[in-house]
Amino acid sequence: xxxxxxxxxxxxxxxxxxxxxxxxxxxxxxxxxxxxxxxxxxxxxxxxxxxxxxxxxxxxxxxxxxxxxxxxxxxxxxxxxxxxxxxxxxxxxxxxxxxxxxxxxxxxxxxxxxxxxxxxxxxxxxxxxxxxxxxxxxxxxxxxxxxxxxxxxxxxxxxxxxxxxxxxxxxxxxxxxxxxxxxxxxxxxxxxxxxxxxxxxxxxxxxxxxxxxxxxxxxxxxxxxxxxxxxxxxxxxxxxxxxxx
Numbered sequence: 001x002x003x004x005x006x007x008x009x010x011x012x013x014x015x016x017x018x019x020x021x022x023x024x025x026x027x028x029x030x031x032x033x034x035x036x037x038x039x040x041x042x043x044x045x046x047x048x049x050x051x052x053x054x055x056x057x058x059x060x061x062x063x064x065x066x067x068x069x070x071x072x073x074x075x076x077x078x079x080x081x082x083x084x085x086x087x088x089x090x091x092x093x094x095x096x097x098x099x100x101x102x103x104x105x106x107x108x109x110x111x112x113x114x115x116x117x118x119x120x121x122x123x124x125x126x127x128x129x130x131x132x133x134x135x136x137x138x139x140x141x142x143x144x145x146x147x148x149x150x151x152x153x154x155x156x157x158x159x160x161x162x163x164x165x166x167x168x169x170x171x172x173x174x175x176x177x178x179x180x181x182x183x184x185x186x187x188x189x190x191x192x193x194x195x196x197x198x199x200x201x202x203x204x205x206x207x208x209x210x211x212x213x214x215x216x217x218x219x220x221x222x223x224x225x226x227x228x229x230x231x232x233x234x235x236x237x238x239x240x241x242x243x244x245x
Contacts, residue, residue, distance in 0.1 A: 059093030
């Protein structure tokens with residue numbers, strides 16, 4: 001059985017991954033329409049440590065949850081692929097926080113010129129790799145666990161909600177290419193993708209919580225089942241009354 005704390009850690013991971021919503025309170029100057037979410041943790045941005053810490057926390061909690069699930073469930077096939085993809089998601093979320101950008105190129109012209117001239121750090125350049133891997137791993141986990149849940153009918157919460165998230169995530173991913181061509185609304189479409197992954201973590205938390213609620217109550221060793229009176233049954237003492245009469 002998956003430990004009781006797993007669903008709570010998954011929910012906390014989803015909350016931490018949605019930390020970008022704090023931008024409107026702590027860093028409203030960053031362009032939310034065209035600026036990427038990763039720019040919130042850029043080294044020259046206010047409260048960048050907060051957003052980097054949330055990415056780190058989300059990745060760490062996700063890995064802990066998956067390890068707990070793999071030890072208890074031992075999945076195979078698509079299910080195993082989905083859970084391992086979440087491990088990759090968690091690992092690159094941690095890498096995202098460690099390899100922060102130097103500045104925000106979509107909100108700062110000087111930063112954009114530095115980036116084009118190659119005058120940025122290795123961490124800034126490598127951040128695009130970690131961010132791409134995070135989103136890709138999240139989508140792979142969503143696809144694989146959706147297939148496994150609907151094929152084996154083991155995880156009803158995932159089977160019910162994951163397909164909708166998958167459709168929305170696919171539409172958002174498909175819309176990214178034309179938006180990149182025209183150079184508009186890139187920040188908006190990325191926030192939609194990040195939000196879908198956050199909700200995906202909440203769905204996983206809901207499934208783990210449901211599994212705990214549906215756990216059968218085990219009897220103590222040697223304890224006999226009590227047969228409830230009903231159709232075809234007798235109440236205690238019925239035989240003794242029949243003998244005496």
